[in-house]
Amino acid sequence: MSPLQSKSSAILLLLLLLPWAANAGTLSVISTDRWVHVVRVYDGDTFRTTRGERVRLLGINAPEVAHNRQREQVMGHEASIRLQQLISGKTVRLSFDKVRQDDYGRTLAHIYLRDNSWVNAQLVREGLAHVYTFEPNHSRTKALLVAEKQARAAQIGIWSTDHFRVLAAGKVTARHIGQFRLITGPIEQSSGWSFQLGRLHISVPKKYRQWFKHPLQLTPGQTITVRGVIRVSRTGNYSLALHSPFDVEYSDRSIQP
Structure with missing residues (x-):
């Protein structure tokens, strides 16, 4: 085979394989399932x-x-x-x-x-x-x-059960410690990365703040729902840590990121 014929055959082979190579490359990039x-x-x-x-x-x-x-x-x-x-x-x-x-x-x-x-x-x-x-x-x-x-x-x-039903913030008691709950109520105090919701002190720990666009912008009296595990501090106060913006649900707005 002459050099010209060899070059022509290589080009033809490349053209034939190109669609398959493109498809294979696409699948490897976009599909990892x-x-x-x-x-x-x-x-x-x-x-x-x-x-x-x-x-x-x-x-x-x-x-x-x-x-x-x-x-x-x-x-x-x-x-x-x-x-x-x-x-x-x-x-x-x-x-x-x-x-x-x-x-x-x-x-x-x-x-x-x-x-x-x-x-x-x-x-x-x-x-x-x-x-x-x-x-x-x-x-x-x-x-x-x-x-x-x-x-x-x-x-x-x-x-439909008491163990998971959304809990009013004012009804949090010692029996709820350690439970993952959704808790709703009006905000009583708010300052940057923390606020008070009924008997619960809600905060965003430092290591999770990177996921929030900005400090919490909440208004006293505004009703919200939070999700997380209820804990008790060394001083005996009830607390709950937010891990992401999705842990807060606003009653007067759609679900926020």
Whole structure:
């Protein structure tokens, strides 16, 4: 083959392969999802694949089932059974956000069935899980919050129980310490990164302030709803830490980032 023929053949081969190379490159850049087969469901938000990978459903938290010395939370069994119905023995798609693994080595992912049903949102919509997110994994938080508000409005699942029902700020007591709750009420005092809500002192710890665009701009008398774990300080005061802007819901505005 002459040099001219060789060069022509190379050009022809390149032209034939170019569309495939472009498609392959596009897929590798925009698609990082992958499929796994579910072999065991541990509870309402955690499962294991056939390869031994433990997967934690991203952006939500289901009531705990009984394990070790921990008692089962209200509707923990129901949430676990529902997740089994949805994914047990099936091949599901894992879709990721910015951080793909938690401190326990579990893979963090949004789960989709073959019909493209979004399992995380399904559990929230049915009142079998609540929104529970940390920065920077917030690409789908707004959609999850919409699903949660629908379940709360309908008072279904966990939202029909005393353990999870939205709590008035003035009714926080010692029995609520350690619980994750949604708490609502009018703001009594506000100053930058902290404010008072009924008996609760709400604050944004320094390490989480990077996720907020600016210090909290709140007005005394304004009614809001916050989410988080109720703690007690050394002085005996009740407190709650906000981890992201999504932990605050404004009654007079749409859900804020």
